[in-house]
Amino acid sequence: MISYEGLEEVLKEKRIGKSKLGLEAGLSSRTIAKIAKGEKLSGKSLQRIADYLEVLPERLMREISDNSILQRLRDEKDMKLPGGLYHELQIRMTYNSNHIEGSMLSEEQTRHIFETNTLDVGEGIPVDDVLETLHHFRAIDYVIDVAEEVLSEEIIKQLHYILKHDTRDAGLSWFVVGDYKKRANMVGGRETSKPAEVPRHMACLIAEYNARESVTMEDIVAFHAESEYIHPFQDGNGRVGRLVALKECLRHNIIPFIIEDAKKNYYYRGLAEWRSERGWLRDTCLDGQDSFIRLLDMLEIPHA
Secondary structure (H helix, E strand, C coil): CEECHHHHHHHHHHCCCHHHHHHHCCCCHHHHHHHHHCCCCCHHHHHHHHHHHCCCHHHCCEECCCCHHHHHHHHHHHHCCCCCHHHHHHHHHHHHHHHHCCCCCCHHHHHHHHHHCCCCCCCCCCHHHHHHHHHHHHHHHHHHHHCCCCCCHHHHHHHHHHHHCCCCHHHCCCCCCCCCCCCCCEECCEECCCCCCHHHHHHHHHHHHHCCCCCCHHHHHHHHHHHHHHCCCCCCHHHHHHHHHHHHHHHCCCCCCCCCHHHHHHHHHHHHCCCCCCHHHHHHHHHHHHHHHHHHHHCCCCCC
């Protein structure tokens, strides 16, 4: 749902009617009708109105989601509310997802960076661990922003770019940031898709997933597992995959899950054995969903 409460407030403050707005801002009658019906305007039309009214575009139009958890995350993100669901999701998911991949930052150090935007991490912490922590915060923001969009290769690649740009890997000639791998790789001794196969394999996986009439928790877990078998990027596959799972849970009104670092051995076993035994990974993800539910309960947030 689209709300134009902000636009109405600005028009009231400036004593401008919609007819005058349309005439002086050069808007079509169709655009004015969209506002009246609560339909989403194009970025170009919204910017034109914002320029005419001399305000920021984000003040005028607001998307309101039917998913109460997603809407809460968006509201708290915009408010920069401390101690809420958005705050805790950022810290807990960033710490656990990065630590699974070998980051040396503790949860408290991750919390300190998010809450103060300063460093107090002691000696011997790689610069990339700090950068990838900051990048992961921004990646979660991106997921919240695009949560309701249809999953696409562009979204997945953008997540990889957000995570890996400006890192040491980005300076390597053979490492591609924000695009699929150039060199063959293995994971856990297991062969993955060859670089030449990745575009086709990812396109097929995404098309098959998006063709579903309804998406369940198990469908999201399956997508995550199968994308890990493809392993489309040179590095960062796990973190991108877990962010995609967060996005898709929010898109389909499913309570998200956070894989905790303490459960990473179960998680790795579940991924490795997925094609022969699906229960292990599914149960690990359901355990992560239980952790998210406990967080909702602590914050007294209703959930189905």
